[in-house]
Amino acid sequence: MVLTDTFRNSFNRRYTSAMDAPTDRDLILRARRGEVEAYGELVTRHQAGVFNVCYRILHERGEAEDLSQETFLRAHSRLNTFDVNRPFGPWIRRVAANLCLNHLESLKPETEFDEERDAAEGAGPEAVVEVRERGEQIRAALASLPARFRVVIELRHYQGLSYDEISAELNIPLSDVKSHLFRARKLLAEKLHAPD
Amino acid sequence: MHLTDDQLNEYLDDALPKRARAESHLSTCAECTARLSALRSLAAEIESLPEESLARNLAPAVTRRLTSPAAAYSGFPRWLTLTTVLQTAAATVLIASVAPFILEAASTFIPALQAPPVMETILEAQRVWTAWLDALSQFQWPSPPELPASLGLSNFYILLALAGTALAWLVGNGLLLRSQIKQ
Ligand SMILES: [Zn+2]
Numbered sequence: 167m168v169l170t171d172t173f174r175n176s177f178n179r180r181y182t183s184a185m186d187a188p189t190d191r192d193l194i195l196r197a198r199r200g201e202v203e204a205y206g207e208l209v210t211r212h213q214a215g216v217f218n219v220c221y222r223i224l225h226e227r228g229e230a231e232d233l234s235q236e237t238f239l240r241a242h243s244r245l246n247t248f249d250v251n252r253p254f255g256p257w258i259r260r261v262a263a264n265l266c267l268n269h270l271e272s273l274k275p276e277t278e279f280d281e282e283r284d285a286a287e288g289a290g291p292e293a294v295v296e297v298r299e300r301g302e303q304i305r306a307a308l309a310s311l312p313a314r315f316r317v318v319i320e321l322r323h324y325q326g327l328s329y330d331e332i333s334a335e336l337n338i339p340l341s342d343v344k345s346h347l348f349r350a351r352k353l354l355a356e357k358l359h360a361p362d
Numbered sequence: 363m364h365l366t367d368d369q370l371n372e373y374l375d376d377a378l379p380k381r382a383r384a385e386s387h388l389s390t391c392a393e394c395t396a397r398l399s400a401l402r403s404l405a406a407e408i409e410s411l412p413e414e415s416l417a418r419n420l421a422p423a424v425t426r427r428l429t430s431p432a433a434a435y436s437g438f439p440r441w442l443t444l445t446t447v448l449q450t451a452a453a454t455v456l457i458a459s460v461a462p463f464i465l466e467a468a469s470t471f472i473p474a475l476q477a478p479p480v481m482e483t484i485l486e487a488q489r490v491w492t493a494w495l496d497a498l499s500q501f502q503w504p505s506p507p508e509l510p511a512s513l514g515l516s517n518f519y520i521l522l523a524l525a526g527t528a529l530a531w532l533v534g535n536g537l538l539l540r541s542q543i544k545q
Contacts, residue, residue: 202425202428203425205424205425206421206424206425207421209420209421209424209425210419210421213416213419213421214413214415214416217414217416217420218414221414222411227417231416231417231418231420234416234420235420235423235424239424239427239428242424242428300410301412304407304408304410304411319408322375323405323408323409324409324411328375328377329375329377344368344372347371347375348367348368348371351371351401351404351405354404354408355400358404
């Protein structure tokens with residue numbers, strides 16, 4: 167299928183510095199034919215985005231780097247299932263979010279989440295004073311959420327997925343998407359707007 | 363009636379089915395408007411989080427793992443080296459060769475020991491194996507080492523020690539390799 171000019175132009179502006187540089191689509195097609203270097207170029211282009219997904223969910227740099235690497239390896243093994251007419255960035259970032267969720271859930275099977283206990287823990291003034299920068303406060307607040315809440319926040323707020331898309335991506339019912347998202351927001355509001 | 367938290371959340375996400383009705387309520391209710399704006403500023407705050415830069419380029423590591431077959435993501439496990447295979451084979455042969463003697467010796471200590479039916483095929487295989495070993499024992503070494511009788515060591519104990527060593531070897535290797543398998 168031939169890309170429309172508009173799409174191709176926006177693609178180039180977004181993913182390449184020069185007009186003659188290969189598009190993501192070209193690189194994916196070459197990677198599918200076994201050109202590892204082409205895939206390396208895709209990694210270079212998208213690693214920052216993928217790393218940030220992992221870092222927001224895992225809150226630990228080294229772990230986020232490892233999971234980013236795993237994301238690209240996993241995506242490579244599934245490259246044949248990827249629709250080349252869709253943008254690669256959003257797809258690989260969704261793969262990353264899913265992989266991080268699996269990783270967190272494999273670490274410790276989550277016990278039934280106790281919102282009251284958790285809110286009490288995070289709302290103390292010392293917890294707020296310790297993290298000075300607002301960015302760090304947001305990261306710390308995200309890290310305090312249960313894994314599934316974190317991933318739903320990631321997919322909704324940072325990747326812009328709809329409820330239906332999140333439901334399909336995580337393979338959970340729509341009602342769970344909503345309850346996870348709304349409860350996560352409530353907890354984040356409590357943590358971020360705690361009186362200090 | 364005020365909008366529920368769920369309705370406000372859905373409104374924020376452009377996912378509320380009866381949006382017009384919610385809007386008409388919001389136009390007259392200061393309380394719900396305030397709740398919605400709190401929710402909006404929370405969303406803006408979450409999304410304001412700056413992206414962090416990556417400390418190292420991941421591309422070389424990814425392409426390396428894609429090109430080296432032993433370390434490939436879905437290839438052979440990395441720990442399955444030639445050494446491991448040879449060691450395992452050697453230990454297995456050693457254990458198999460001494461097993462009949464141990465079974466035989468054990469049955470003299472526990473006369474009532476009955477081999478379960480499942481064991482019969484295994485024992486049959488062992489009989490073949492022992493027959494082969496017997497044939498092998500006809501082979502004469504230039505000078506067969508003689509153990510002094512005063513030590514009181516029978517062949518059985520020597521073989522037992524050998525089997526123990528082989529087992530320890532196998533288990534020890536397994537423990538050493540465990541950390542590598544996890545990676
Ligand atoms: Zn109201």
